[in-house]
Amino acid sequence: MKNTRWWLIRHAPVPNPGKLIYGRSDPAADTGDSDALAALAARLPAQAVWVTSHLRRTRQTAAALRLPGSDMALVERALAEQDFGRWEGLSHDAVAALHPEEARRFWSDPATEAPPDGESFAAVMERVGGAVTRLTDLYAGRDVVAVIHGGSIRAALALALDLTPQAALRLAVAPLSLSRIDHYAHEGDGSWSVTALNALGTFPGSRR
Secondary structure: OOEEEEEEEEOOOOOOOOOEOOOOOOOOOOOOOHHHHHHHHHHOOOOOEEEEOOOHHHHHHHHHHOOOOHHHOEEOHHHOOOOOHHHOOOEHHHHHHHOHHHHHHHHHOOOOOOOOOOOOHHHHHHHHHHHHHHHHHHOOOOEEEEEEOHHHHHHHHHHHHOOOHHHHOOOOOOOOOEEEEEEEOOOOOOEEEEEEEEEOOOOOOOOO
8 A cells, every 4th residue: 555645845035015815816925943953854864856836935935945955946837825826915904994895705705716817726725736636646655845835735634534625624734834745556546544633834923
């Protein structure tokens, strides 16, 4: 039985004093916390397949970990963060002022409603779940280090735990945190287990 291990890392924090929505936008990450990066790197396996999204903050974080393979990471667009459409680059207050009806509809059911010209979290789950399943088949029996986003990690965890979109949105994923899901291949679709969630990550306002 082949055990495929996914090491899910949320990218380093993004400086965002204006608290803007930046799902598919491409701001830079702050990779200056060398202690946190070293602690995370020490937990990761050698000889892994490395994957990032196409967004700069994930590629910066992978490079900052300075492990073999991180500089040649596969770029998988399907593992990108949720697309917030016309709300990208706006604050939540600005969204409420400029798009009041759309904002009310979205917040009535953020799991299945989509921002204008964006995508719902349910669509993110379908997109990410397809990519994780495809890469699990392709790299069966390997370690896969995926430096991606809070939303795409929630979606991967939802796949492993068989969660609804509404339940998956209850999961909080900290910057520079490590979560892990393992896939066990056997007859049928195989099975998943979750072996770590938010290891090493620090939430805003918490102390190390």
